[in-house]
Amino acid sequence: MSLPTxxxxxxASCDGCQLTLLDCEDELxxxxxxxxxxxxxxxxxxxxxGPYDVSLVExxxxxxxxxxxxxxxxxxxxxxxxxxxxxxxxxxxxxxxxGDVAEFAASVYASPEYLSTLDTSTPISAHVPVDFELxxxxxxxxxxxxxxxAFLAGRKPDLPDSSVCTECKRRGLTCVMVADGTPxxxxxxxxxxxxxxxxxxxxxxxxxxxxxxPNTAALLPILRTCGMxxxxxxRVFSTFNAAAPDFAAVAEGRRR
Amino acid sequence: MTxxxxxxxxxxxVEGEGALxxxxxxxxxxxxxxxxxxxPRFFEALLRGRAWTEPPDITSRICGICPVAxxxxxxxxxxxxxxxxxxxxxxxxxxxxxxxxxxxxxxxxIHLLHAPDFLGFPDGITMAGRYREAVERGLAxxxxxNALMELLGGRAIHPVNVRVGGFYSVPDRAALAPMRxxxxxxxxxxxxxVRWVSGxxxxxxxxxxxxxxxxxxxxxxxxxxxxxxSTGKAFPAAEFPDHVIERQVxxxxxxxxxxxxxxxxxGPLARYxxxxxxxxxxxxxxxxxxxxxxECRNPFRxxxxxxxxxxxxxxxxxxxxxxxxxPDRPAVEITPRAGTGHxxxxxxxxLLYHRYTLDEAGLVxxxxxxxxxxxxxxxxEDDLCRLAGARLGLGDDELALFCERVIRNHDPCISCxxxxxxxxxxxx
Numbered sequence: 001m002s003l004p005t006x007x008x009x010x011x012a013s014c015d016g017c018q019l020t021l022l023d024c025e026d027e028l029x030x031x032x033x034x035x036x037x038x039x040x041x042x043x044x045x046x047x048x049x050g051p052y053d054v055s056l057v058e059x060x061x062x063x064x065x066x067x068x069x070x071x072x073x074x075x076x077x078x079x080x081x082x083x084x085x086x087x088x089x090x091x092x093x094x095x096x097x098x099g100d101v102a103e104f105a106a107s108v109y110a111s112p113e114y115l116s117t118l119d120t121s122t123p124i125s126a127h128v129p130v131d132f133e134l135x136x137x138x139x140x141x142x143x144x145x146x147x148x149x150a151f152l153a154g155r156k157p158d159l160p161d162s163s164v165c166t167e168c169k170r171r172g173l174t175c176v177m178v179a180d181g182t183p184x185x186x187x188x189x190x191x192x193x194x195x196x197x198x199x200x201x202x203x204x205x206x207x208x209x210x211x212x213x214p215n216t217a218a219l220l221p222i223l224r225t226c227g228m229x230x231x232x233x234x235r236v237f238s239t240f241n242a243a244a245p246d247f248a249a250v251a252e253g254r255r256r
Numbered sequence: 257m258t259x260x261x262x263x264x265x266x267x268x269x270v271e272g273e274g275a276l277x278x279x280x281x282x283x284x285x286x287x288x289x290x291x292x293x294x295x296p297r298f299f300e301a302l303l304r305g306r307a308w309t310e311p312p313d314i315t316s317r318i319c320g321i322c323p324v325a326x327x328x329x330x331x332x333x334x335x336x337x338x339x340x341x342x343x344x345x346x347x348x349x350x351x352x353x354x355x356x357x358x359x360x361x362x363x364x365x366i367h368l369l370h371a372p373d374f375l376g377f378p379d380g381i382t383m384a385g386r387y388r389e390a391v392e393r394g395l396a397x398x399x400x401x402n403a404l405m406e407l408l409g410g411r412a413i414h415p416v417n418v419r420v421g422g423f424y425s426v427p428d429r430a431a432l433a434p435m436r437x438x439x440x441x442x443x444x445x446x447x448x449x450v451r452w453v454s455g456x457x458x459x460x461x462x463x464x465x466x467x468x469x470x471x472x473x474x475x476x477x478x479x480x481x482x483x484x485x486s487t488g489k490a491f492p493a494a495e496f497p498d499h500v501i502e503r504q505v506x507x508x509x510x511x512x513x514x515x516x517x518x519x520x521x522x523g524p525l526a527r528y529x530x531x532x533x534x535x536x537x538x539x540x541x542x543x544x545x546x547x548x549x550x551e552c553r554n555p556f557r558x559x560x561x562x563x564x565x566x567x568x569x570x571x572x573x574x575x576x577x578x579x580x581x582x583p584d585r586p587a588v589e590i591t592p593r594a595g596t597g598h599x600x601x602x603x604x605x606x607l608l609y610h611r612y613t614l615d616e617a618g619l620v621x622x623x624x625x626x627x628x629x630x631x632x633x634x635x636x637e638d639d640l641c642r643l644a645g646a647r648l649g650l651g652d653d654e655l656a657l658f659c660e661r662v663i664r665n666h667d668p669c670i671s672c673x674x675x676x677x678x679x680x681x682x683x684x
Binding site for chain 1: 294295296297298299300301302304306307310313314317318319320321323364368369372378379380381382384388391392395396398399402410411412413414416417419423424425503504511586657660
């Protein structure tokens with residue numbers, strides 16, 4: 001029996017999410033024996049033609065060429081899994097969606113006419129159907145392995161759609177907001193990181209994006225009580241998942 | 257003029273990634289244009305209006321391979337803007353987490369990206385079929401580097417525990433004890449890697465680039481410093497913009513930098529050649545065993561220099577852990593103020609410069625970032641001209657593979673390091 005094939009694709013991103021695959025040091029060589037890594041240009045010069053059983057897609061769509069390329073990836077892939085905040089919500093570069101891209105380009109590049117770029121940074125799901133979305137900036141290694149294992153076994157990944165608070169409680173951490181008065185987005189942020197920031201006595205800054213149906217309205221007065229100004233609230237909801245609708249709605253009107 | 261397009265790979269070719277165009281005249285390479293095509297993300301523009309606390313987290317997202325470098329250069333620049341200085345255990349912890357990134361990033365490049373070039377494999381995973389032990393040793397080292405970043409930073413990719421002024425929380429001595437044991441094992445592994453890679457077959461070649469690196473009095477530069485060059489210049493980070501000019505070229509989204517008007521190189525070869533006397537005793541011994549002199553200008557041997565730097569990073573991490581006493585608070589008090597600050601640090605692939613201007617409210621009004629890849633682009637193109645020029649008789653595929661090797665020598669950001677899909681040779 002031939003091995004299932006895995007392809008990894010990069011769009012506008014930092015490479016951190018696909019690096020997570022190489023960071024599975026203990027599992028990498030085992031995984032390479034269970035799947036055929038058919039296309040992973042960051043790791044291999046060898047590229048096999050499609051179709052592919054599973055495609056991992058990192059990054060957001062920010063150029064006209066990438067709008068076309070993601071369609072080709074979809075056509076060649078049985079299962080498409082987006083990995084990380086860029087691919088799932090547009091990433092930090094989606095801040096351009098609320099600004100003036102021409103002005104951004106002129107401020108960074110002397111000759112912006114050499115660039116080919118769209119006015120927006122959009123998630124993969126805005127362009128093609130996506131079978132599963134993996135959250136995080138970056139994604140979690142354990143969640144990646146669970147997802148790959150699930151699709152190779154033909155089942156759905158067993159990943160909770162709950163908030164960071166549930167992971168924080170499960171770890172037995174003291175709530176940074178209640179105990180220290182530190183602003184924390186844990187109540188409205190998708191689980192998956194394992195409550196990394198509260199474990200460092202830092203408030204969650206939402207890098208896994210919004211949980212389903214977040215109660216941001218209830219959180220906002222608490223953030224103010226913790227000393228956040230309206231500007232600061234606008235900024236903290238305008239980072240790596242700035243274009244996720246539930247976060248963008250909070251930042252709307254608070255963004256300078 | 258005739259242009260011949262050489263297909264490097266059969267797969268559907270895509271925009272993006274990178275491309276190389278060689279201009280050949282009278283059998284010589286007159287110019288090499290390396291197109292590093294990363295979709296522009298406009299970080300310097302979107303940093304405007306952000307609070308002084310935010311650039312470490314935001315700029316780490318420029319590169320998932322060296323986030324600690326971005327966080328550290330950002331912290332150095334913002335602390336300079338606010339008139340704060342990190343010292344004692346907080347400065348040691350900052351250097352310690354950076355050691356983790358050097359170990360991890362170098363181990364990745366050596367084993368999964370660069371060694372396959374010398375041994376004739378398309379990737380490290382395939383290479384493991386023949387060199388399982390060496391690849392597993394490399395992955396174990398990489399994992400130790402990641403574990404060090406996770407211990408101090410909370411996460412290996414985009415650490416969460418780093419802030420301007422220090423950290424959100426700091427470990428006690430007991431928390432570092434298991435890491436010490438692990439690093440002792442890593443030291444043996446790292447020395448074995450130096451022996452392994454020093455036995456590779458290196459093309460005979462010396463580049464003539466000017467060299468630039470950070471300089472930190474009395475120790476090998478990693479997490480902070482001023483700037484020195486092989487042309488005899490030494491200046492503080494604040495004078496970096498007086499010497500290094502970036503300009504845009506049509507063929508790449510990475511800007512091209514020059515040092516006092518000339519091409520130059522930053523990264524392991526520059527760092528080693530300008531600072532080799534400052535390595536620790538174990539790393540110095542490993543370098544001598546590997547046949548490295550006080551300088552190394554052969555880009556193919558950069559794999560040996562990286563391996564020596566892994567030994568140093570492990571050795572240095574052990575020294576820092578042994579001398580560690582927890583600070584009385586996890587971060588120094590910072591009061592933001594209007595002004596401009598500059599900061600540098602040595603990312604695994606070269607010097608990374610950040611500059612921020614803050615207003616009275618502590619909001620960023622201007623941000624400038626000069627990454628190693630844009631600094632090295634002219635040097636990489638010069639290597640390509642000289643090295644490819646001597647091999648124009650090679651077949652198309654062989655020439656393309658060789659050019660990729662020349663680029664990988666410099667470990668530019670991983671996305672362009674491994675692969676470019678197009679090679680165009682323009683002959684006239």
